[in-house]
Amino acid sequence: MNGYEAVIGLEVHVELKTDSKIFCHSSTAFGGAQNRQVCPVCLGLPGTLPVLNRQVVEYGIRVALALNCEVARFCKFDRKHYFYPDLPKNYQISQYDLPLAYDGHLDFRTDDGEQHRCRIVRVHMEEDAGKLIHRNENAKAPYALVDYNRTGVPLLEIVSGPDIRSAEAARAYLVELKTVIQYTGVSDCKMEEGSLRCDANVSVRPRGSEVLGTKTEIKNLNSFRAVHKALDYEIKRQISVYEAGGRVVQETRSWDEEKGVTVPMRSKEEADDYRYFPDPDLVPLVISQSWIDKIQQDLPELPEARRRRYRKEYGLSAYDAQVLTMFRETAEYFEECVRLYPHPKTVANWVMGDLARLLNAEQVEIGDCRVRPGQLAALLRLIDAGTISGKIAKEILEEMFASGKDPQAVVAEKDLVQITDADTLGTLVDEVLANHPGPVQDYRQGKTKALGFLVGQVMKATRGKANPALVNALLKEKLDR
Amino acid sequence: MPLKLYDLTAHELRELLTRREVSATEVCRAVFERLAEVEGTVQAYITLDRAGALARAEEVDRDLRAGRDLPLLAGIPFAIKDNICTRGLATTCASRMLHNFVPPYDATVIEKLNAQRAVIIGKTNMDEFAMGSSTEHSAYFTTRNPWAPDRVPGGSSGGSAAAVAAGTAVCALGSDTGGSIRQPAAFCGVVGMKPTYGLVSRYGLVAFASSLDQIGPLTRDFTDCALVLNAICGPDERDSTSAPGGTGDYTAFLLDDVRGLRLGLPREYLGDGLDEGVRRIVLEAAAVFAQRGAHVEEVTLPHTEYALPTYYLIAPAEASSNLARYDGVRYGYRAPVTGDAVDMFKATRSRGFGAEVKRRVMLGTYALSAGYYDAYYLKALKVRTLIRRDFEQAFEKFDLLLAPTTPEPAFRIGDKTEDPIKMYLSDMFTLAVNLAGLPAVSLPGGFLDGLPVGIQLIGKPFAEGTLLRAGYAFQQTTDHHRRQPALTGEILHAAGGGSPKDENGSLFPGEGRR
Numbered sequence A: 001m002n003g004y005e006a007v008i009g010l011e012v013h014v015e016l017k018t019d020s021k022i023f024c025h026s027s028t029a030f031g032g033a034q035n036r037q038v039c040p041v042c043l044g045l046p047g048t049l050p051v052l053n054r055q056v057v058e059y060g061i062r063v064a065l066a067l068n069c070e071v072a073r074f075c076k077f078d079r080k081h082y083f084y085p086d087l088p089k090n091y092q093i094s095q096y097d098l099p100l101a102y103d104g105h106l107d108f109r110t111d112d113g114e115q116h117r118c119r120i121v122r123v124h125m126e127e128d129a130g131k132l133i134h135r136n137e138n139a140k141a142p143y144a145l146v147d148y149n150r151t152g153v154p155l156l157e158i159v160s161g162p163d164i165r166s167a168e169a170a171r172a173y174l175v176e177l178k179t180v181i182q183y184t185g186v187s188d189c190k191m192e193e194g195s196l197r198c199d200a201n202v203s204v205r206p207r208g209s210e211v212l213g214t215k216t217e218i219k220n221l222n223s224f225r226a227v228h229k230a231l232d233y234e235i236k237r238q239i240s241v242y243e244a245g246g247r248v249v250q251e252t253r254s255w256d257e258e259k260g261v262t263v264p265m266r267s268k269e270e271a272d273d274y275r276y277f278p279d280p281d282l283v284p285l286v287i288s289q290s291w292i293d294k295i296q297q298d299l300p301e302l303p304e305a306r307r308r309r310y311r312k313e314y315g316l317s318a319y320d321a322q323v324l325t326m327f328r329e330t331a332e333y334f335e336e337c338v339r340l341y342p343h344p345k346t347v348a349n350w351v352m353g354d355l356a357r358l359l360n361a362e363q364v365e366i367g368d369c370r371v372r373p374g375q376l377a378a379l380l381r382l383i384d385a386g387t388i389s390g391k392i393a394k395e396i397l398e399e400m401f402a403s404g405k406d407p408q409a410v411v412a413e414k415d416l417v418q419i420t421d422a423d424t425l426g427t428l429v430d431e432v433l434a435n436h437p438g439p440v441q442d443y444r445q446g447k448t449k450a451l452g453f454l455v456g457q458v459m460k461a462t463r464g465k466a467n468p469a470l471v472n473a474l475l476k477e478k479l480d481r
Numbered sequence B: 001m002p003l004k005l006y007d008l009t010a011h012e013l014r015e016l017l018t019r020r021e022v023s024a025t026e027v028c029r030a031v032f033e034r035l036a037e038v039e040g041t042v043q044a045y046i047t048l049d050r051a052g053a054l055a056r057a058e059e060v061d062r063d064l065r066a067g068r069d070l071p072l073l074a075g076i077p078f079a080i081k082d083n084i085c086t087r088g089l090a091t092t093c094a095s096r097m098l099h100n101f102v103p104p105y106d107a108t109v110i111e112k113l114n115a116q117r118a119v120i121i122g123k124t125n126m127d128e129f130a131m132g133s134s135t136e137h138s139a140y141f142t143t144r145n146p147w148a149p150d151r152v153p154g155g156s157s158g159g160s161a162a163a164v165a166a167g168t169a170v171c172a173l174g175s176d177t178g179g180s181i182r183q184p185a186a187f188c189g190v191v192g193m194k195p196t197y198g199l200v201s202r203y204g205l206v207a208f209a210s211s212l213d214q215i216g217p218l219t220r221d222f223t224d225c226a227l228v229l230n231a232i233c234g235p236d237e238r239d240s241t242s243a244p245g246g247t248g249d250y251t252a253f254l255l256d257d258v259r260g261l262r263l264g265l266p267r268e269y270l271g272d273g274l275d276e277g278v279r280r281i282v283l284e285a286a287a288v289f290a291q292r293g294a295h296v297e298e299v300t301l302p303h304t305e306y307a308l309p310t311y312y313l314i315a316p317a318e319a320s321s322n323l324a325r326y327d328g329v330r331y332g333y334r335a336p337v338t339g340d341a342v343d344m345f346k347a348t349r350s351r352g353f354g355a356e357v358k359r360r361v362m363l364g365t366y367a368l369s370a371g372y373y374d375a376y377y378l379k380a381l382k383v384r385t386l387i388r389r390d391f392e393q394a395f396e397k398f399d400l401l402l403a404p405t406t407p408e409p410a411f412r413i414g415d416k417t418e419d420p421i422k423m424y425l426s427d428m429f430t431l432a433v434n435l436a437g438l439p440a441v442s443l444p445g446g447f448l449d450g451l452p453v454g455i456q457l458i459g460k461p462f463a464e465g466t467l468l469r470a471g472y473a474f475q476q477t478t479d480h481h482r483r484q485p486a487l488t489g490e491i492l493h494a495a496g497g498g499s500p501k502d503e504n505g506s507l508f509p510g511e512g513r514r
């Protein structure tokens, strides 16, 4: 890398989860039976006409505003022509010279803590194509099947400026973009389901140069990891080409996940000439300022603003703020807990620690978590009141997570109330001291570590219910006497 | 009481039906009897739906017997151009490409005719994908002009016009992209209206050039024209380009009065390329209007000469895009080839389209190509604006324009097939109207050597009412529209070839989708 700098721009396609497709009433649901979510319009049957779904425009504007873009007051749809069996009309309705929005930016932070800003060149709406399923069981007679369910599902294409300088930054940009879009509620942004897709344009140049090198376009990036690894590979490949005195060829390359390399894709028979022209079946789209204002007002607080607030108001670390805001649902859960139990750091520890562990282990989304914020707050208050110990609280949380019960109920059922009675504990302490003369001797000879062992024995005898502070005090008192 | 029920107009039949003097079934049978007599000569239809037509007629009769109120077009026999989708009834666009295409849905205009309980006799012949002016570009056969079977009926809605003229339908629907309703109406001596762009939903009309296409009626007189227009017009949420708002009752404009109407005679439409006889008929029509109290004056539309080249950039450009979907993957013709998808696309499109369609697809592809777009397509759009402005200026002074529909009466079959430019010039007086999105109507203005000659009235946007008023008054004063072709079964039976007249019939058996 030394002496070279990478220049990366990302083109991201996001599927919008509107109820129906962009130009017809067919469902957009993922994973339905093949060729069932179709109608004459999205199949492009002769005589059919597209009619724009206003919800797509609204969702598009939401994302555009979240990305600090100018929303066009006037835009239109154009036809982009290419022949492919998954494209029923053999043209895609897209936006060419007048996109929905332009001139935005996205701020994001790389893992090293550095803050970056990437320009957003444009955001436009278009229709998705179908899916080809290749069948090669019989090598002599391969064939392909087409599923048109995805045809006409609304897409937002988000084109970044060539502002990204490393594979890690590209990954971080994409993660932040996904987070922002999820906050706006318009897409699931699941790379594995294809609801977020990414192509990368990358070139390298001598550090300090203002001239752009020859770029390649990388396709087939199906995960955040793939984006990182593919760009790392491609940057190194281009540098080694230059180092060897060669020239980088402008081409489209595909990421081969298994082999960990990018390979040139079969070049198209003809140069791309999409013969864009305004779709005469659709009227130009006029967007009123009042509509834009309304959508702006309804936007949720975005992750970056939330992070700043968590650091400032709650005194959380940048790392904690980042983790808690990764998903809007997590942030909202956290804030609701804090509202009911105003100790942000404690709540953060529980949400990011024990709760997150349970959610991960059981593959449950926080939105579906049976422990509601009010219940978590109640649990934390039980600790503060001394009713239970922190250790027991973890056990109770597991039970709450499994059953959805209130913490008080779990405590009562399982007889988990903390023993804070000095007389009861005093008797137990005496028994432990009598049964473990060795450690007692050690302690008295100055090996204070032995105290921990003795505390443990008392806790064990009470199945963890003893108040640890009280046990500590009682033991010390009796040993030091 | 004339026995020839098929020669009556829709409003005359309506009278007889409501008075229960005839039944819808009798009317329907009369039309099919007429078909048996003359269709071998005329060849207006690609597909007939005798069973569907009779079923509808019987249904109408049941309601008549029960004394129920029926819509004004109930029981009226209609011919539908074969580029308008009819659920369950083949819609071929007179192309090999769609020889086996049976739409799973009805066009909006068909839904509306069904709501009227109209009787659909069948689907009519046309130039392939509406590209042509004679039906000679049909992949199946050429329709004959009922007035002279060695001549073309005009096109592309030639089958619809010929059916109305020959008595094998009472009313018809056609589509007009550059004159495709008006020119055949002129050649066949019927009334053919192209409404304002957006007045009639295009949903279900197989697109040729989306910004120009418009569905309209072909009828025997203006009362029928108003009735059909009433039935098919109006906003449609399935067509984004359909105009919002109500339209009112067009029959209210059928006033026998043109006093005070300002009529412009565009100088450019009466000059070069116009047959002397046709010019005389247009001027005679102007005199009729003047005599009835209209003010007639000359007007100029300076960009008229650019209409044809402009049209032949815009229409093929849109067509090249609209026709891209015919690739053999999902429906229609698929060439039997081995190879990959691209091989299949190429073979299917090479064999599935006729020469004229391929010519226009190539013209349009070229006009939209990188490096040519600005010089051709974009320039054409700018000239289109100038042409529209010509009309706007003319309409500041005039309510209507009067012009010839065609430069000459119906030409002989084969006369223009060798020279596309000659064929294109046949539409020189009708193209500009589509470019400007205006309503216009062709009506019988007189005869030359036994052939009908059409005159054209052009109106302001959404001024169909004014067209109806003027046309109706003209027909109250003249009787050209009452003349009927002396067509009998004996004349030219030999001309009839084997045409697919069965329901959902196919000219290319065995070449359908695998």
Ligand SMILES: [Zn+2]
Binding pocket: A021, A024, A025, A026, A037, A038, A039, A040, A041, A042, A043, A152
């Ligand atoms: Zn659909």
